[in-house]
Amino acid sequence: MKAHILVIDDAATVRLYHRKMLTDAGWQVDEAVNGMEALEKAANQALDTPYDLYVCDINMPRMDGYSFVRELRRQGELAQAPVLMVSTEAQAHDASAAQEAGANAYLLKPAKPCELVLTAALLLGDVAAARRAAAAHLALGVPA
Amino acid sequence: MNMSEVLDQFVAESREGLELIGQRLLDVERDPTDTELINDLFRQVHTLKGNSGLFEFEPLERLAHAGEDVLERMRSGLLTITPAIADALLAAMDYAGELLDHIGAHGRLPDVVDGRVQQLADALRAEAGAAAPAAARPAAVATAAATPAAAEAHAPVPDWALALPAELARPGRVALRYEPEPECFFKGDDPLHTVRQTPGLLHLEVHPLAPWPPAAEFDCYRCNLVLLLVSEAPRAYLEEHYRYVPEQVAWHEFQATPAATSAPMPVAGPVPQDEEAKDEAQALMLRRLGQLWNDQRALLQRSGVAAGTVAAVRQTFMNLLQALPGQQAAQQQLAALPAQADALQAWAQQHQPAGTVFRAAEPALTAAGLPLAAVPGRRAGAPTAAEEAGAGTPRLLKVSQDKIDRLMDLIGEMVVAKNALPYLATRAETVFQQRELAREIKTQYSVINRIAEDMQHAIMQVRLLPVGTIFQRFVRLVRDISKRLGKEVELVIEGGDTEADKNVIECLADPLIHIVRNSLDHGLEKPEARVAAGKPACGLLRVSARQDGDRVLIEITDDGAGIDTDKVRAKAAERGLIPADRADALSEQDAVQLVFLPGFSTAQQISDLSGRGVGMDVVRSAVEAIHGSVSLSSVRGQGTTVRLALPLSMAVTNVMMIESAGRRFGVPMNLIVETVRVHADDIHRFKDAQTVVLRGRIVPLRNLNDMLALDEAPRLNADQEHAVLVLRIGSDTIGLLVDEFHGTSDIILKPLEGVLAGITGFAGTALMGDGSVLMILNPKELL
Numbered sequence: 001m002k003a004h005i006l007v008i009d010d011a012a013t014v015r016l017y018h019r020k021m022l023t024d025a026g027w028q029v030d031e032a033v034n035g036m037e038a039l040e041k042a043a044n045q046a047l048d049t050p051y052d053l054y055v056c057d058i059n060m061p062r063m064d065g066y067s068f069v070r071e072l073r074r075q076g077e078l079a080q081a082p083v084l085m086v087s088t089e090a091q092a093h094d095a096s097a098a099q100e101a102g103a104n105a106y107l108l109k110p111a112k113p114c115e116l117v118l119t120a121a122l123l124l125g126d127v128a129a130a131r132r133a134a135a136a137h138l139a140l141g142v143p144a
Numbered sequence: 145m146n147m148s149e150v151l152d153q154f155v156a157e158s159r160e161g162l163e164l165i166g167q168r169l170l171d172v173e174r175d176p177t178d179t180e181l182i183n184d185l186f187r188q189v190h191t192l193k194g195n196s197g198l199f200e201f202e203p204l205e206r207l208a209h210a211g212e213d214v215l216e217r218m219r220s221g222l223l224t225i226t227p228a229i230a231d232a233l234l235a236a237m238d239y240a241g242e243l244l245d246h247i248g249a250h251g252r253l254p255d256v257v258d259g260r261v262q263q264l265a266d267a268l269r270a271e272a273g274a275a276a277p278a279a280a281r282p283a284a285v286a287t288a289a290a291t292p293a294a295a296e297a298h299a300p301v302p303d304w305a306l307a308l309p310a311e312l313a314r315p316g317r318v319a320l321r322y323e324p325e326p327e328c329f330f331k332g333d334d335p336l337h338t339v340r341q342t343p344g345l346l347h348l349e350v351h352p353l354a355p356w357p358p359a360a361e362f363d364c365y366r367c368n369l370v371l372l373l374v375s376e377a378p379r380a381y382l383e384e385h386y387r388y389v390p391e392q393v394a395w396h397e398f399q400a401t402p403a404a405t406s407a408p409m410p411v412a413g414p415v416p417q418d419e420e421a422k423d424e425a426q427a428l429m430l431r432r433l434g435q436l437w438n439d440q441r442a443l444l445q446r447s448g449v450a451a452g453t454v455a456a457v458r459q460t461f462m463n464l465l466q467a468l469p470g471q472q473a474a475q476q477q478l479a480a481l482p483a484q485a486d487a488l489q490a491w492a493q494q495h496q497p498a499g500t501v502f503r504a505a506e507p508a509l510t511a512a513g514l515p516l517a518a519v520p521g522r523r524a525g526a527p528t529a530a531e532e533a534g535a536g537t538p539r540l541l542k543v544s545q546d547k548i549d550r551l552m553d554l555i556g557e558m559v560v561a562k563n564a565l566p567y568l569a570t571r572a573e574t575v576f577q578q579r580e581l582a583r584e585i586k587t588q589y590s591v592i593n594r595i596a597e598d599m600q601h602a603i604m605q606v607r608l609l610p611v612g613t614i615f616q617r618f619v620r621l622v623r624d625i626s627k628r629l630g631k632e633v634e635l636v637i638e639g640g641d642t643e644a645d646k647n648v649i650e651c652l653a654d655p656l657i658h659i660v661r662n663s664l665d666h667g668l669e670k671p672e673a674r675v676a677a678g679k680p681a682c683g684l685l686r687v688s689a690r691q692d693g694d695r696v697l698i699e700i701t702d703d704g705a706g707i708d709t710d711k712v713r714a715k716a717a718e719r720g721l722i723p724a725d726r727a728d729a730l731s732e733q734d735a736v737q738l739v740f741l742p743g744f745s746t747a748q749q750i751s752d753l754s755g756r757g758v759g760m761d762v763v764r765s766a767v768e769a770i771h772g773s774v775s776l777s778s779v780r781g782q783g784t785t786v787r788l789a790l791p792l793s794m795a796v797t798n799v800m801m802i803e804s805a806g807r808r809f810g811v812p813m814n815l816i817v818e819t820v821r822v823h824a825d826d827i828h829r830f831k832d833a834q835t836v837v838l839r840g841r842i843v844p845l846r847n848l849n850d851m852l853a854l855d856e857a858p859r860l861n862a863d864q865e866h867a868v869l870v871l872r873i874g875s876d877t878i879g880l881l882v883d884e885f886h887g888t889s890d891i892i893l894k895p896l897e898g899v900l901a902g903i904t905g906f907a908g909t910a911l912m913g914d915g916s917v918l919m920i921l922n923p924k925e926l927l
Contacts, residue, residue, distance in 0.1 A: 059190055109198075
């Protein structure tokens with residue numbers, strides 16, 4: 001049973017990029033272009049296989065990331081899945097606002113593939129994927 | 145799916161975005177109050193910025209960032225659009241379009257972009273009336289991963305902390321080593337700004353992490369610095385200040401009893417490579433897990449957390465537990481808990497992962513807490529199709545040194561081999577009576593000669609390095625030593641871009657360091673002594689380089705006490721290097737030269753800087769080994785100057801061929817002042833010594849045949865003249881009586897090896913064009 005992730009971003013490029021990273025890690029990915037669409041998809045999916053994780057941008061038209069998380073958390077069953085915020089907003093108040101809204105984790109865009117996958121894997125409880133991502137990160141980069 | 149698809153998507157979306165930006169901008173100009181329009185415009189630019197960041201297209205990101213700043217102010221009503229702002233924004237976006245076209249065509253940015261990006265971004269910010277501080281973007285948000293402070297409290301003093309000035313090491317103070325990640329500038333970090341704002345800052349040093357590369361290879365967008373600092377602020381404050389970069393900071397808290405030397409760390413037995421990597425990956429994973437764990441606890445702490453959020457936190461804890469071994473009990477407990485913040489918080493505290501600490505004041509979520517990969521993710525694997533398609537011709541080649549050295553050897557052989565042609569021409573004429581052929585060979589020779597010389601010159605150019613590469617080491621050296629000796633020194637470096645052959649540069653490092661140490665140790669005085677002598681307390685050490693013809697001149701000058709010639713004379717006599725009466729008879733300038741004698745050292749106490757018996761004599765022989773010369777001048781109370789004259793290159797030596805007692809020898813041209821013919825009657829004999837007056841100077845004469853133990857008198861020519869080769873050796877001029885001068889020749893000097901290695905008086909041998917071997921004299925040893 002593959003983990004099921006919803007990627008929410010208004011930029012097609014970012015959606016595609018995140019989709020690639022997350023599908024390569026072995027998960028199933030759906031996309032939404034703003035918070036509104038994401039809520040609809042989450043509601044539709046709830047009866048079938050609910051999403052296990054939301055990877056969400058902040059600045060989007062119609063409904064931004066903060067509002068999406070707030071709305072999501074108001075709905076009982078859908079609310080269980082962790083939300084990972086990924087945004088370029090680099091100010092302290094953005095991360096704080098994301099937390100205020102109820103996001104479980106925060107990554108700065110552009111997220112490195114390994115960071116994204118490692119964080120997602122931990123939030124999903126997919127240990128094998130987390131190990132792979134950590135190992136890949138070390139193989140690529142500079143061990144501290 | 146591969147990365148090139150994502151890139152295509154990026155180009156398509158960004159093109160669309162730029163078009164929309166252009167349209168929206170005109171709409172906004174028409175109706176500057178329509179916030180919806182401005183929001184839309186802002187979002188388009190924002191998307192462009194985010195997307196560019198994905199691919200590390202930094203110039204595009206900068207352009208979009210500047211636009212975003214301006215639009216942000218419009219959005220919040222601080223700014224109303226003007227035609228000038230619109231123009232500037234359009235100009236920036238036009239250029240972004242140009243860059244995008246290039247990316248579309250080649251899969252990467254053009255090689256040269258920066259000037260214009262900065263210009264456009266500045267113009268845009270200027271139009272918006274914002275001062276354009278291009279450098280400092282606010283640091284990325286994150287909270288520090290908890291560092292186990294207690295564990296470090298009694299750790300041995302790390303090396304980097306030992307290197308800090310000792311007087312700073314007082315209990316209660318904290319030393320910090322901050323090594324910004326190479327890519328930090330792209331994350332909006334400003335390391336220098338960060339450290340300058342450190343609370344309680346007492347002392348700051350900045351060092352390069354790796355030696356600075358040559359300018360051609362220098363990448364100014366990669367951070368290559370280590371910042372060391374000492375602060376008296378409580379550690380908690382400092383941790384708060386560095387919370388964005390916890391993994392880039394090392395700590396040391398000075399203890400009441402300073403650990404003298406750190407005990408050697410017990411080294412674990414060799415671990416197989418993959419095991420080690422696995423452990424590291426595990427550690428990395430657990431570190432991130434600890435951060436996420438704390439993020440959840442911080443979330444629970446917030447007032448008025450939605451019930452749904454609490455449920456999500458419980459789910460997240462459940463998932464995180466998967467990565468922690470042996471947590472079935474914890475899982476069962478968690479599953480039984482109600483979705484209540486207090487209960488979850490207590491549970492989370494109880495099961496806090498080992499090695500992590502949760503501080504109640506966690507301000508916000510942890511942004512990426514991983515050190516960035518050195519290799520951008522996109523280039524991690526094989527190059528993408530787009531990259532391959534657009535691989536242009538690089539403008540710089542990195543060539544291994546071996547290949548250059550091989551070329552150098554070949555060209556050296558070529559230079560020697562071409563010298564065979566004139567002999568051939570002579571033989572064609574004299575042995576085979578082919579005058580015409582001889583002429584043609586000579587003509588051909590002159591062509592080959594020219595090409596060989598050009599080749600030699602070209603390869604020399606490739607091997608040239610700026611001497612600054614070694615000068616840079618002095619900065620740290622001077623700082624450390626002067627601190628240790630309690631002296632104040634200002635180091636001035638000039639002419640670091642002067643170039644010399646890499647071999648020369650490599651051989652020069654140690655002698656130069658020695659000279660600089662000498663200046664610091666013996667030359668420059670302590671501040672109080674300087675003030676007493678009427679000089680500024682801070683000493684001046686000047687290291688300068690310049691090119692002079694085919695030589696590089698390096699001067700190391702200090703304004704210290706100069707060389708105490710009385711001490712030098714006494715010391716030299718005491719060590720038996722020179723009879724006392726002769727020492728006293730020496731002039732000031734000559735007495736100074738005594739320091740070059742082997743086994744000389746004037747240090748009152750033998751410090752660790754200048755040990756016994758290692759001194760200027762070592763410097764001199766090292767410099768002479770690369771055909772350089774060293775001279776020393778000193779004025780007591782005013783300072784000392786050491787001058788090094790070095791050849792630009794040492795691959796090919798130019799020698800003059802001389803004849804004596806029927807044999808030919810070579811003498812290096814760099815020693816020869818002139819060649820003269822001296823009438824036998826002009827030679828003055830006094831006891832065994834012979835002298836001749838040349839240009840008003842008395843020049844001692846030596847007979848080469850005597851020195852080589854060749855039992856023949858020097859020959860006279862028809863005019864009763866002797867051939868005299870005038871040499872400069874060190875600071876002496878001396879005449880060498882030989883039989884005859886011949887021409888000069890470029891040779892490759894081979895040192896004497898094997899059984900011949902013990903022979904003194906010869907620098908080496910060279911293979912001549914006609915196949916004969918020429919012995920090259922080393923007059924310095926002969927005399």
